[in-house]
Amino acid sequence: MCTYATVKTSIDGSAKGPASSWFHVTDGTVYFDHPVHAMAEHTLNIDFADPSRGPSARVAVELTAASARELVGAIQAALDSAPAELTA
Amino acid sequence: MLPVSDSLNAETIQISGHGGDQIEAYVARPVGGDARGGVVVIHHMPGYDRATKEIVRRFAELGYDAICPNLYWREAPGAEPDDAAATARAQGGVPDERLIGDVGGSAEYLRSLPTSNGRVGVIGYCSGGRQSVLAACNLDLDAAVDCYGAFVTGTPPEGFPLQVTNLVDQLPNLRAPLLGLFGNEDSFPSPEQVDELDEILTREDKPHEFHRYDDAGHAFFAVDRPSYRVAAANDGWERISAFYHTYLGG
Numbered sequence: 001m002c003t004y005a006t007v008k009t010s011i012d013g014s015a016k017g018p019a020s021s022w023f024h025v026t027d028g029t030v031y032f033d034h035p036v037h038a039m040a041e042h043t044l045n046i047d048f049a050d051p052s053r054g055p056s057a058r059v060a061v062e063l064t065a066a067s068a069r070e071l072v073g074a075i076q077a078a079l080d081s082a083p084a085e086l087t088a
Numbered sequence: 089m090l091p092v093s094d095s096l097n098a099e100t101i102q103i104s105g106h107g108g109d110q111i112e113a114y115v116a117r118p119v120g121g122d123a124r125g126g127v128v129v130i131h132h133m134p135g136y137d138r139a140t141k142e143i144v145r146r147f148a149e150l151g152y153d154a155i156c157p158n159l160y161w162r163e164a165p166g167a168e169p170d171d172a173a174a175t176a177r178a179q180g181g182v183p184d185e186r187l188i189g190d191v192g193g194s195a196e197y198l199r200s201l202p203t204s205n206g207r208v209g210v211i212g213y214c215s216g217g218r219q220s221v222l223a224a225c226n227l228d229l230d231a232a233v234d235c236y237g238a239f240v241t242g243t244p245p246e247g248f249p250l251q252v253t254n255l256v257d258q259l260p261n262l263r264a265p266l267l268g269l270f271g272n273e274d275s276f277p278s279p280e281q282v283d284e285l286d287e288i289l290t291r292e293d294k295p296h297e298f299h300r301y302d303d304a305g306h307a308f309f310a311v312d313r314p315s316y317r318v319a320a321a322n323d324g325w326e327r328i329s330a331f332y333h334t335y336l337g338g
Contacts, residue, residue: 004133004215004239004252006177029178034134034214034307036170041306041315047174055167055175 006031015048015059023057026050035062044068095119096148098141103197105157106189112158112165113194114141116148123205125230125336126198128191129156130212130219132307133181135173136160139312140213150329152209152336153198157190181252184222191223207336209264211328212237214307218255224266225258231335233267233328236306238276241284259288265295267331269324271304271317299327 011028025048035043043062050057063071079087098116105111114136118124127147131140136158147154159182164172176182195208209231212220217237224232234240239254266289270282277285282300289296301308301320308317309324 004181006181008178027178029174031177034132034313036134036173039314041313047178049174049178051175051178055164055171058171058174060170060174 005033011048013048017059018056023050023053025059026052032065036060038062038064040064093119094149096145098145098148103155103157103193105161105193106186109162111161111190111193112136113197114144114156114158115154115197116141116145117153117201117203118148118151121151121203124151124153124203125205125207125209125332126153126155126195126201127332127336128194128198128208128210128223128229129154130187130191130210130216130223131156131159132212132214132216132310133173133177135169135176137169139310142311143213146325150332152332153201153203155194155198157194159187159190182219184219187219188223188226191219192227195227195229205336207231209233209332209336211235213309214238215252218252221255221262221266222258224264225255225261227263229264231267231332232262232264233269233331235269235309235324236271236274236277238281240277240281241288242277242281256288259285259294260292262289262292262294265297265331265335267327268296268298269309269320269327270298270300271306271308271320272300272302273305276306297327297331299324 007030009028014022015025016022027049029047032044045062048059096118101115102110103113129144144154144156160172160176164175198208207230210220210223210229211233213235217234218240220232220234221240304317304320307315308320310316
């Protein structure tokens with residue numbers, strides 16, 4: 001199915017690519033839908049983007065549902081492992 | 089209906105879409121031949137991509153003038169299809185009213201061609217399946233094909249961050265015969281939702297023809313995706329061919 005489900009969040013950081021260049025990213029778009037490239041019918045997709053630089057200023061990942069859940073846990077674990085004063 | 093030869097021309101053009109906006113479209117036409125029907129191809133949510141353009145060329149090979157409007161042209165002119173799809177999604181997707189205008193502009197373009205017999209059909213895949221039905225409820229089209237479009241009927245699950253509604257209230261206005269092709273392993277649309285659509289169209293006395301495939305889920309026509317099912321896709325293409333021959337041929 002096309003789930004249409006789209007969750008947007010503001011982000012502040014940097015991402016690498018396209019053309020191996022770093023750029024500032026302002027928008028995160030998260031959705032569970034058909035991938036473009038991954039060999040799965042549906043994936044958890046995340047776009048890290050800076051819309052002010054145009055549609056190609058985007059780093060995209062397509063993750064199976066299981067690996068996306070593992071990633072969520074890994075992100076949380078990494079944040080938890082750091083001293084609280086650094087992640088406030 | 090057969091073209092005079094298997095030669096065809098394909099190119100990118102600009103057409104007038106919703107509100108008179110100039111938008112990009114991909115056109116494929118048989119070389120030579122007699123008056124013939126036209127087909128508007130509505131691309132799936134992942135965009136105006138290579139696989140969709142292959143479908144457009146296939147309709148030309150089948151003997152029709154075919155066109156696919158780039159529904160994301162306004163948000164992302166000239167962008168790669170996947171980047172354009174991501175941009176359009178982040179901005180909320182394609183509004184129904186704009187879709188109707190863009191398909192209407194595409195149909196008008198096809199009918200303006202010197203080879204047109206005046207008849208135009210529409211076909212869409214995934215989100216385009218719903219949009220194909222939407223177009224046929226609002227435009228003068230001669231045949232419509234819905235390939236596994238979700239939310240023609242059915243209610244989106246609770247909590248779904250969805251910007252789309254079903255088309256139940258519009259189905260009494262359906263103006264064209266509808267061919268529906270569905271996978272029995274699909275969840276959106278589920279077999280029950282396809283049953284509901286069948287029941288509504290039967291009650292409304294709307295001509296329709298549904299084919300439903302075992303061992304097929306969503307997107308079984310998509311040759312570049314793991315959802316591809318060769319048996320369902322081959323039979324589906326045969327059904328589309330016969331349906332358009334009946335309603336667009338000549």
